[in-house]
Amino acid sequence: MKRWIGLFIGLCLASCSSKKEEEVVTSLPDIKWDMQRLDRAIALASSEAAIDSILKKHPELGIGYFSCPPEKTPLLARDLYQLFKNPALRKFYDQSQDSSFFGGDRLEKELKIAFQRVQKEFPGMKTPKIRTVFSGFGGLGSEFTAQHLQVTDSLIVIGLDFFMGKKGLYLPPNVYDYQLRRLEPRALVGQVMLQYSAFLNKQNEEDHTxxxxxxxxxxxxxxxxxxxxxxxxxxxxxxxxxxxxxxxxxxxxxxxxxxxxxxxxxxxxxxxxxxxxxxxxxxxxxxxxxxxxxxxxxxxxxxxxxxxxxxxxxxxxxxxxxxxxxxxxxxxxxxxxxxx
Incomplete structure (x- = not known):
């Protein structure tokens, strides 16, 4: 009997939580949503040419995140393809697709709700495009760069490999423990919004105290x-x-x-x-x-x-x-x- 009561209470709590979440989402305004998991597209690519095609279709990734000029896109495609052929990087990426990291669509849902809340508080604010990437901390040689976040008011690129936290197979280079706490998977959405806040945060340019x-x-x-x-x-x-x-x-x-x-x-x-x-x-x-x-x-x-x-x-x-x-x-x- 106790088992049935516990199950009933658990189901009720889950149902109430689900209804509460649904009520929150339905009360939020619609937004123009453009988020693409390019980390997955690149990981699934079967050739350098396929990655090159992805990069050319999304120049904001090459230019905005990797600081790669258009004429060097084939070189970036080659480096990314070789990276994903590396067993260690592939294992690291596969870990990122676990549900406790960035598997499924939880990240997309959380980011969309966050920007719906932005729209509710700041009506008319344009929602930036969002792209995700995975590059093994920019293990592409010295020519191209990579970082945990690239945030502007029109484009956000997220380096998911930097947000794997202490349980990730590898840790970001040159990052100390006190910084690593802000690079846990559950910290990602908060860190995105913290950087994005700069575009809404007014300050008197004459006041430098x-x-x-x-x-x-x-x-x-x-x-x-x-x-x-x-x-x-x-x-x-x-x-x-x-x-x-x-x-x-x-x-x-x-x-x-x-x-x-x-x-x-x-x-x-x-x-x-x-x-x-x-x-x-x-x-x-x-x-x-x-x-x-x-x-x-x-x-x-x-x-x-x-x-x-x-x-x-x-x-x-x-x-x-x-x-x-x-x-x-x-x-x-x-x-x-x-x-x-």
Missing amino acids: LLSDMIWYGKGYAFTKTIVPEVSDSLLFGYTAQELLETNAFQKQVWEHFIDKKLLFNKEELIKSKYLGERPKTPEIGPACPGSIGRWVGYTIVQHYWAANPKLSISKIMADQDFNRIFLKSAYRGEPLTSN
Whole structure:
């Protein structure tokens, strides 16, 4: 009897979850959707000529991602064909097609929902084309380049091999552990939207203070969490669960460091890079303080500002360039955000 009750409850929960997901999708606006899994097309190609045909049909891949001029497309096709003939690369690619990575159509669904949410918040915004590729971290010789993401407001190219995470057969070169956390499969959609946010995130070009840059980053994170609420802070910031816990608990001390050192209105690029740049830690504050802490503080300021002005839409926040006013109205002084 208990087994039947458990099964019934499980079926009910699955049904409710499915209905909730369906309701969310049906409430979102239609968009012009153009996403193509070119990683699969290239992997299935039976010859260099077939890959060359794919590249010529999609010049945005060669030019936009591999930095390959049109006249060298045959060379790129040759290199890609040879790569996929390599047993190690083929095994790595086959792993990427597992359901726990990028098999099936989960990635397509999640990206489409994300851009439908963008359209809901920013009506009239043109949805970029999306292409996927797999190149073994650009193991194509020195002539062509490859990276985890190429994002513009009209085209997004995703290097799926860079987002295989710690369980991937191979790890991206020159990537440290603190960076690898943002390259897990479940982090991909959040990282795409974080980079895409730059095209909607307004900033006063005359304002070059650390505070201005912190809040600019903070708005980008707020946008990403609005569009992809499912993404965890750990995957978004690249902080461990312990780092997130301690940063939140000790944010008063972090904030006091910025005040005591008179950093908020500092415009020196070297100083700003210490608090906003890619680093495993921020030793200026403490040996356990994670890197890019200024971005996290900027996000926290924006969270406080939004909590104090709950009727604001994310589009209004992204368009606001008066960062000093955002800071003052946030009333942030290093205290954790409390929910009423």
